[in-house]
Amino acid sequence: MKRLHYIAWVLMLAWLIPAAANETITLSLDAAERLALQRHPLLSQSQAEVEMSRTRALSAGQLPDPQVRFGVQNLPIDSLALNRDGMSMVTLGVTQMFSPVGKRGLMQQSAQAETLTAQSKYRDTQARLRHEVHMAWLDVYYQERELTTLRASYELLDQIVQVARAQYRNGLAQEADVLKAQLERDDLREREENIQAARSGAQSRLARLIGMSSANITVTAELPIAPTVHTDDELVNMLPQHPQITALDAQIRAAELDLAVARRDYYPEFGIEAMYGYRAARDMDGAKVPDMISAGVVMSVPLWTANRQDARAQERQAQWLALRYQRDDLLLQLNADARARYAEYTRIKSRLVLLEKMLLPQAEQTVSALLAAYRTGKTDMASVLRARQVSLDYALRVWRLRTDAWITTAELNYLGTTITETSDHEH
Numbered sequence: 001m002k003r004l005h006y007i008a009w010v011l012m013l014a015w016l017i018p019a020a021a022n023e024t025i026t027l028s029l030d031a032a033e034r035l036a037l038q039r040h041p042l043l044s045q046s047q048a049e050v051e052m053s054r055t056r057a058l059s060a061g062q063l064p065d066p067q068v069r070f071g072v073q074n075l076p077i078d079s080l081a082l083n084r085d086g087m088s089m090v091t092l093g094v095t096q097m098f099s100p101v102g103k104r105g106l107m108q109q110s111a112q113a114e115t116l117t118a119q120s121k122y123r124d125t126q127a128r129l130r131h132e133v134h135m136a137w138l139d140v141y142y143q144e145r146e147l148t149t150l151r152a153s154y155e156l157l158d159q160i161v162q163v164a165r166a167q168y169r170n171g172l173a174q175e176a177d178v179l180k181a182q183l184e185r186d187d188l189r190e191r192e193e194n195i196q197a198a199r200s201g202a203q204s205r206l207a208r209l210i211g212m213s214s215a216n217i218t219v220t221a222e223l224p225i226a227p228t229v230h231t232d233d234e235l236v237n238m239l240p241q242h243p244q245i246t247a248l249d250a251q252i253r254a255a256e257l258d259l260a261v262a263r264r265d266y267y268p269e270f271g272i273e274a275m276y277g278y279r280a281a282r283d284m285d286g287a288k289v290p291d292m293i294s295a296g297v298v299m300s301v302p303l304w305t306a307n308r309q310d311a312r313a314q315e316r317q318a319q320w321l322a323l324r325y326q327r328d329d330l331l332l333q334l335n336a337d338a339r340a341r342y343a344e345y346t347r348i349k350s351r352l353v354l355l356e357k358m359l360l361p362q363a364e365q366t367v368s369a370l371l372a373a374y375r376t377g378k379t380d381m382a383s384v385l386r387a388r389q390v391s392l393d394y395a396l397r398v399w400r401l402r403t404d405a406w407i408t409t410a411e412l413n414y415l416g417t418t419i420t421e422t423s424d425h426e427h
Contacts, residue, residue: 025212028220029137032210036133039211043129046122053111053118061108069093073277082280086289093275095298100267106260113254117247124243127417129209134410136206141219142403143199149395150192153388156367157185160384163375177381184385223402226409230416232342239334241418248327255323259316265309271298338415345408352401360398363391 027035037043074087082088161181203217230238239245277292302309367387373379 024216024218026218026220027137027206027210029134029224032137032206032219033130033133035210035212036129037126040129040209041211043122043125046118046125050115050118050122053115057108057111057115060111061104061106063104064097064099067095067097069095069275084281086279086281086283088281089277089279089292091275091277093273093294095271095273097269097271097298099269100264103261103264106257106264110254110257110261113250113257116250117254120243120247120250124247124417127243127414131410131414133206133209135407136202136209137219138403138407138410139202140199140206140217141223142399143195143202144219145399145403146195146396147192147199149392149399150188150195153188153392153395154185156388157181157188160371160381160388161185163371164381167375167377180381180385184388223406226406227413229342229345229409229412232339235338235342235412235416236335238416238418239331239338242334242415243417244330244334245327248323248330252320252323252327255316255320259313259320262309262313262316265312266302266305268302269300272296273298334415338412341408341411341415345405345412348401348405348408352398352405355394355398355401360391360394363387363394367391 069091070093071091072082073089073091074085075082076084076088082090164177164181167177207213207217273296275294277294279289279291281289283289367384370379370384370387374381374384
């Protein structure tokens with residue numbers, strides 16, 4: 001009986017696993033975004049880098065470890081005895097070095113600036129990941145709306161084919177009309193296969209971003225309400241707070257501090273050392289000779305600075321300048337992107353209104369009118385099919401523009417990301 005129960009469980013699992021693997025998952029944009037922020041390894045890597053830099057900042061600027069010395073002094077070479085000579089001793093010493101004044105504080109501030117850099121990069125990774133999820137989700141959305149539009153066009157073509165056949169049976173049309181309508185319908189099926197292939201690629205990209213192995217994903221049928229878009233002038237004013245810029249600001253600050261650290265290397269380092277010496281010898285009266293202690297100061301002498309301190313200072317100076325130029329270039333690039341994306345957004349919105357309100361309704365009315373005219377023999381099949389193609393193109397362009405408007409909105413929102421706004425979305 002136990003074996004039968006075991007076989008029954010195996011058969012049930014074998015039936016359930018393929019069913020779960022083939023199950024279609026429907027995701028809203030918000031759900032896809034939450035999954036990506038929870039699961040994507042790039043975000044975990046960025047968070048680990050923040051923790052790494054924060055831990056490094058704790059140890060920066062601390063005193064170097066003290067040095068302990070142990071040895072013997074003044075042993076006679078003929079016997080190596082400690083008690084034959086009064087100067088023979090076992091020594092134990094400690095040395096503690098000290099950096100030039102202010103160097104350790106500068107090193108700690110530089111490490112803290114590196115932590116701010118890592119935090120800004122983490123927030124930029126969040127914003128980028130959210131943006132990539134939006135792009136992948138919207139790509140799947142458009143492919144599915146395109147498929148829906150094509151399948152609706154099948155119904156219109158089926159109606160046109162039926163009208164052509166009826167006209168042909170009644171001797172009011174030629175067989176070529178039927179063949180043209182059927183050819184148009186077959187062409188749509190080929191386009192559908194291409195769209196399905198594109199949708200599979202988009203589903204795979206979305207699955208990778210949300211951490212799912214299965215690409216059998218669909219999205220909700222309605223676009224979410226797009227967030228408010230900042231104007232180009234508002235975006236330009238917000239760009240200095242963008243995580244990419246704040247990360248470079250923190251790097252520039254760290255480079256300034258590193259340059260100050262390099263300049264401190266022109267000053268000597270100091271150290272304090274103390275030593276205790278144990279003596280085993282005895283004096284002429286048989287009493288043990290006293291032990292000894294020693295103390296002193298150690299100081300480095302930076303004499304040859306050309307190949308050491310000068311080179312390090314020049315390197316830090318060049319690094320600081322390179323980061324300043326990089327920040328200026330990035331800010332100009334983000335500025336140009338913000339203005340270009342906003343101009344594209346306004347163009348898409350105006351074009352979408354024209355298509356939705358005028359061109360698409362007129363094209364659909366033209367198809368209905370020409371099809372009615374074809375039934376009475378007042379027009380030809382070619383005119384009907386051309387009007388049908390124009391109507392389909394307008395319908396697809398409407399979906400393309402609706403999706404592009406959301407895509408441009410997502411791009412503008414990424415450009416408008418600030419440190420505060422990104423922190424509010426942390427999970």
